[in-house]
Amino acid sequence: MFRLKFSGIGLQRFDIIWKYIKEQRKSKMNQYKQFAELQRIIRSRSMQTFFQPIVNLENGQIQGYEALNRPPMSRFFSNTEAFYEFVGQMDQVFMVERYLRRLSLERYSEQLSLHPNMKDALLFLNVHPQVLADPNYKNGETLSILREKGISPEQIVLELTEKQAVTDFVEFEKVLSNYRKQGFRIAIDDAGSGYNSLKSLVYLKPEFIKLDRTLIQNIHRDFPKQQMVQLLLEYANRSKTYVIAEGIEKQEEMFILRKYGVHLGQGYYIGKPALELMTIGVPGDFCSWQLSLDV
Numbered sequence: 001m002f003r004l005k006f007s008g009i010g011l012q013r014f015d016i017i018w019k020y021i022k023e024q025r026k027s028k029m030n031q032y033k034q035f036a037e038l039q040r041i042i043r044s045r046s047m048q049t050f051f052q053p054i055v056n057l058e059n060g061q062i063q064g065y066e067a068l069n070r071p072p073m074s075r076f077f078s079n080t081e082a083f084y085e086f087v088g089q090m091d092q093v094f095m096v097e098r099y100l101r102r103l104s105l106e107r108y109s110e111q112l113s114l115h116p117n118m119k120d121a122l123l124f125l126n127v128h129p130q131v132l133a134d135p136n137y138k139n140g141e142t143l144s145i146l147r148e149k150g151i152s153p154e155q156i157v158l159e160l161t162e163k164q165a166v167t168d169f170v171e172f173e174k175v176l177s178n179y180r181k182q183g184f185r186i187a188i189d190d191a192g193s194g195y196n197s198l199k200s201l202v203y204l205k206p207e208f209i210k211l212d213r214t215l216i217q218n219i220h221r222d223f224p225k226q227q228m229v230q231l232l233l234e235y236a237n238r239s240k241t242y243v244i245a246e247g248i249e250k251q252e253e254m255f256i257l258r259k260y261g262v263h264l265g266q267g268y269y270i271g272k273p274a275l276e277l278m279t280i281g282v283p284g285d286f287c288s289w290q291l292s293l294d295v
């Protein structure tokens with residue numbers, strides 16, 4: 001009786017282990033397929049580069065664009081986030097970022113040649129703090145692409161997301177100062193969404209602070225958000241930093257941000273990310289914002 005019971009349990013265990021091995025093999029296989037797909041996407045240059053306008057909230061003129069690289073539709077990656085998550089998991093951040101930086105600059109240069117009136121506009125590039133800090137990473141490569149394409153380093157703003165941790169701020173500031181000497185400028189991305197907002201602002205002294213969309217969403221109905229934005233704006237004005245409000249999707253949000261004197265804005269309400277540069281600032285409707293604010 002005991003022997004029978006024991007062998008039953010043994011079989012059950014074997015079944016669990018077998019299932020585990022099968023799942024592991026399946027997930028390894030999936031990973032392998034995803035990796036092959038990532039390489040295919042890169043080789044075929046099928047990432048698309050979108051440019052989302054950033055406008056001066058005072059006069060509606062376009063000051064620059066954020067470059068957003070998105071993978072093509074693929075059964076291996078359900079969406080853009082899944083694609084970048086995979087890139088992070090596979091330790092391919094350095095390779096992919098280097099590739100995307102070149103791609104964004106080449107495509108921006110193509111767009112500028114089609115729209116020469118925008119030739120001085122800024123380009124905001126998303127960069128991973130660790131990539132900048134890596135001693136093996138040579139920023140000379142970016143400089144040489146810029147020279148080749150006739151874009152000045154002063155036009156490039158490196159967006160550092162605070163979702164990816166910087167641990168040694170003092171050391172990292174030295175890295176940034178090296179970039180600054182070459183003309184690049186720095187933005188703290190997604191400010192207000194992570195834990196290091198204030199530390200990043202104080203230590204890294206960015207030229208731009210990008211307020212996270214979660215702070216902007218429905219700000220017209222949210223007093224604590226209004227207070228937070230005004231505080232950050234006051235700090236920015238004192239330290240000669242520009243504030244960019246991200247994720248503006250409603251006219252009401254726009255009203256209040258303009259009223260406070262937020263310098264720049266970005267979001268669907270202003271302009272969606274597009275393959276072609278949006279070249280005409282905020283349409284005639286900007287005047288009506290002005291009127292509404294003046295009454």
Ligand SMILES: [Ca+2]
Nearest residue numbers: 066126159189
């Ligand atoms: Ca960004």
Ligand SMILES: [Ca+2]
Nearest residue numbers: 189190210246
């Ligand atoms: Ca952002």
